[in-house]
Amino acid sequence: MVRAVQRSLVISAPITGPDLIPITLKINGQSFQLQVEPRRSLLDVIRLDLGLTGAKRVCNLGECGACTILANGKPIYACLALAIECQDKEILTIEGLAVDGQLDPIQDAFIRYDAVQCGYCTPGQVLAAKALFASNPRPSDEEIDRAMSGNLCRCGTYSHIRDALRGLRENPSGGKR
């Protein structure tokens, strides 16, 4: 059995608030200056304040992975991170993945292998896979399963997601099955 990956940050923010405080977040290569309540999650800030709604709020408890984003290249659950503790991190959301209109190879593989049904879990799945392939371009089947174990799909698209990632491993430049 594959154990679910751990995706929470170690809380290191000083005690502050409850009033709004100024923070700066680096998201998708852009710097954002915001006033936030210290208690607010990174997920709520990126979705509600910045309008980046790719990361989804489903369980809000660190259980489903729908809110997965990358912080310094590592997947984290944005619902479990405070926005104020992410100021020193480079945040990547699904909105920042395509470059100059060109889909990332992970996104392309999800399309080619029909690994999307309702699409609600897909941004988180794609970013979890992005982190995996960035650190390990030829992951084993078990490494793929482990890296993706923190992302649930209520539509049950698991076999297609697995096929997409195995296909990408075998043929990073694309090609149909």
Ligand code: FES
């Ligand atoms: S919404 Fe964050 S893990 Fe489910």
Ligand code: FES
């Ligand atoms: S595609 Fe619907 S929840 Fe995964």
